[in-house]
Amino acid sequence: MRHFISILDISSEDIEGLVDLSFYLKMKKRFGKNEKSLRDRNLVLIFEKPSTRTRLAFDFAAQELGMNTTVIDKTSSQLGRGEPLIDTFRVIERYADAVGIRTFKQKPLEEVSKLISIPIINALTNEEHPCQTIADLLTIKEKKGKKNIKVAYLGDGNNVCNSLLVGCASLGIDIFVATPEGYEPNKIYVDEAKLRAKKNNTKVVITNDPIEAVKDADVIYTDVWISMGDKEKDIDKFKPYQVNKNLVKHAKKDFIFMHCLPVHRGKEVTEDILESYHSVVFDQAENRLHTHKAILLYVFEV
Ligand code: CP
Ligand code: NVA
Numbered sequence: 001m002r003h004f005i006s007i008l009d010i011s012s013e014d015i016e017g018l019v020d021l022s023f024y025l026k027m028k029k030r031f032g033k034n035e036k037s038l039r040d041r042n043l044v045l046i047f048e049k050p051s052t053r054t055r056l057a058f059d060f061a062a063q064e065l066g067m068n069t070t071v072i073d074k075t076s077s078q079l080g081r082g083e084p085l086i087d088t089f090r091v092i093e094r095y096a097d098a099v100g101i102r103t104f105k106q107k108p109l110e111e112v113s114k115l116i117s118i119p120i121i122n123a124l125t126n127e128e129h130p131c132q133t134i135a136d137l138l139t140i141k142e143k144k145g146k147k148n149i150k151v152a153y154l155g156d157g158n159n160v161c162n163s164l165l166v167g168c169a170s171l172g173i174d175i176f177v178a179t180p181e182g183y184e185p186n187k188i189y190v191d192e193a194k195l196r197a198k199k200n201n202t203k204v205v206i207t208n209d210p211i212e213a214v215k216d217a218d219v220i221y222t223d224v225w226i227s228m229g230d231k232e233k234d235i236d237k238f239k240p241y242q243v244n245k246n247l248v249k250h251a252k253k254d255f256i257f258m259h260c261l262p263v264h265r266g267k268e269v270t271e272d273i274l275e276s277y278h279s280v281v282f283d284q285a286e287n288r289l290h291t292h293k294a295i296l297l298y299v300f301e302v
Contacts, residue, residue: 003113004121004299006106007130007163008188012170012196018294019137019171026138026290029064035293037302039066042096045123046088048074048103049228053261053288054123054131058100061292070096086112093118098299104229119299126229127186129159131295132260133167135287136221140173142287143256143280144218150174150203152217152251154210154241155268156233157185160223160260165204169193172200178213179206180237210241217251220278221258222268235267243269248278256280 004010010018028035043062047055055071062069074080079088085103089112092099098119103109106127113120122130140149151168153161157179166189168175175193177185184190184206193204207213214220225238248255257269257279265271273279 001117001119001301002299003119004130004295005110005113006122007128007133007166008192010130012199014298015134015137015167015170018134018291018298019141021294021297022134022138022287022291023141025293026287029290034064035297036066038062038296038300041067041098041300043067043069043296044092044096044099045069045071046073046077046079046099046101046103047071047123048079048101049124051102051123053285054102057285057288058121058123058131058292061289062296065293065296067097067296085109086115089116089120098296121295121299124159126227127159128163129260130163130167131288131292132160133163134291134295135284136164136258136260137167137171137173138287138291139258139280139284140168140219140256141171142283146171146173149219150176150217151219151221152213153177153221154213154243154247155179155183155222155238156225156227157183157206158223158227158230161185162189164221165189165193166196169196169200169202169204172197172202174203174205176203176205176207176213176217178208178210178241180241181208183233183237210247211250214247214250217255219256219258220248220251223260224262224264225268238268242267243273245270245272248273258284261285 100121102123106125197204
């Protein structure tokens with residue numbers, strides 16, 4: 001078994017393999033032949049922050065693979081009364097075969113995972129959203145192919161951005177990130193992305209200039225300016241990074257617009273772009289179902 005906690009620990013080859021496996025599983029479902037190879041295994045999902053897509057996609061993906069699933073959250077479990085995460089995991093490993101968790105800090109999760117004998121899957125932390133990245137890469141592959149692609153990420157250098165940086169670099173996709181000063185992605189993810197991009201001879205550029213990022217882009221990606229659990233922010237600083245008709249003029253004519261959702265219309269993106277034919281946000285959301293299956297098979301090494 002293996003964990004799926006940090007994108008930094010997943011090799012470029014494994015990321016590519018997960019994207020390809022997700023596509024295969026998507027096609028299998030389309031032809032009515034769901035993979036059932038995890039029959040009778042138990043999955044526990046823990047949500048310490050709200051979720052719609054991750055919760056549903058993870059739960060249905062597991063069930064379609066033949067697993068039994070149970071979801072708990074902070075308010076209705078003893079986590080809300082301060083039971084330590086490690087004790088919760090030690091109990092879960094007696095009942096279940098795998099656990100997915102959406103929580104706050106990445107480091108404590110990594111520390112706890114060293115003591116746990118069942119696979120742990122990161123369903124979002126403050127620093128990473130690796131499950132989202134696999135679905136994003138599948139969407140980019142389906143819409144644009146894998147090579148000679150430029151992705152522009154605009155807005156907050158948050159969890160989605162950190163993971164996307166490493167994911168794109170792993171697959172040889174150029175990634176330009178434009179954020180306000182002080183909101184750049186974390187250095188460890190930028191450094192790792194640069195290392196992986198070097199092997200592929202592709203670009204990782206971090207800038208404060210939204211036009212430099214969007215120029216000739218195939219993909220424009222944004223996320224909320226204030227993430228769950230974030231402190232207050234100076235929203236005015238983010239306004240030049242809004243995805244709107246003036247900004248997208250600089251991209252390729254057939255660019256696609258991506259967002260992990262949920263979206264704040266009129267904040268990080270205008271309604272006209274979100275609802276335009278460029279937008280693939282619901283295909284992207286659908287892909288979460290297929291990629292969660294691939295991730296489950298990956299952690300069990302099936
Ligand atoms: N994109 C995503 O993770 O959505 P949820 O917060 O609804 O799970
Ligand atoms: N960056 C967002 C992603 C939500 C799916 C957050 O962490 O709130």
